[in-house]
Amino acid sequence: MIVDWASKFNWDEVDTVLLDMDGTLLDLHFDSHFWMHHLPQRYSDKHGIPADQVIADLQQRLAARQGTLDWYCTDFWSRELDIDVVDLKREVKHLINERPQCLDFLRALGDRGKKRILITNAHRDSVDIKFAVTGIQPLLDEVISSHDYGCPKEDQRFWQQLQQNLPFDPARTLFIDDSEPVLRSAQVYGIAHLLAIETPDSQQAPKICFGIPAIQNFSQILNLPNQTEEKTSQQISEKTSAKAKIKGRENG
Numbered sequence: 001m002i003v004d005w006a007s008k009f010n011w012d013e014v015d016t017v018l019l020d021m022d023g024t025l026l027d028l029h030f031d032s033h034f035w036m037h038h039l040p041q042r043y044s045d046k047h048g049i050p051a052d053q054v055i056a057d058l059q060q061r062l063a064a065r066q067g068t069l070d071w072y073c074t075d076f077w078s079r080e081l082d083i084d085v086v087d088l089k090r091e092v093k094h095l096i097n098e099r100p101q102c103l104d105f106l107r108a109l110g111d112r113g114k115k116r117i118l119i120t121n122a123h124r125d126s127v128d129i130k131f132a133v134t135g136i137q138p139l140l141d142e143v144i145s146s147h148d149y150g151c152p153k154e155d156q157r158f159w160q161q162l163q164q165n166l167p168f169d170p171a172r173t174l175f176i177d178d179s180e181p182v183l184r185s186a187q188v189y190g191i192a193h194l195l196a197i198e199t200p201d202s203q204q205a206p207k208i209c210f211g212i213p214a215i216q217n218f219s220q221i222l223n224l225p226n227q228t229e230e231k232t233s234q235q236i237s238e239k240t241s242a243k244a245k246i247k248g249r250e251n252g
């Protein structure tokens, strides 16, 4: 069920909006496809190892690094796998896409005078690829990669450094992210307003609610110009899927 909070969410209590990138502003489908299909296939081609064996091995290696900066680091995985991860990402960059209403949401925040700060665990190399093929960069006031601080958003030291670097009032800040450990970390630090994303990957089922309020669409918290055209989540997913297929054909 889609909850309409647009008339209830009190924007007068918020002057800074911290925004995650992958799975929040952008569709997580690109990252899922890259790590579960494209990278294993290319590694398999290079080393002559069956792709299913590569996937199993990679999942183990990823699990061992989960929650650390290495997990998000293109330099680390390029070294670890002896393959140029950034080059491989560029090969499938046509799959990178904004989530529905992302650009309208960022514009509307700007129109209301809210400070829009991207805080991502993605490496700057990955951020650059995504900025090159989406329209989000001009609609952001600040861009912070946790690699700048040497620790991920899951770590309290990230928030301490963010506070020193870009003074903001946690009591007047909204943070939107699709990761439970990251949202919990922000909660511990004292960010007052937290929202999760129900469907970070347009090709996957919605995530199970983990006790933090979640939204399917940005129009649930802010009236957006095109929200009268809002479709059900299934229709949005189908639309996104069709767009990805068309782009795939154009590039393939």
Ligand SMILES: [Mg+2]
Pocket (backbone or CB within 6 Å): 020, 021, 022, 023, 024, 177, 178, 179
């Ligand atoms: Mg994310």
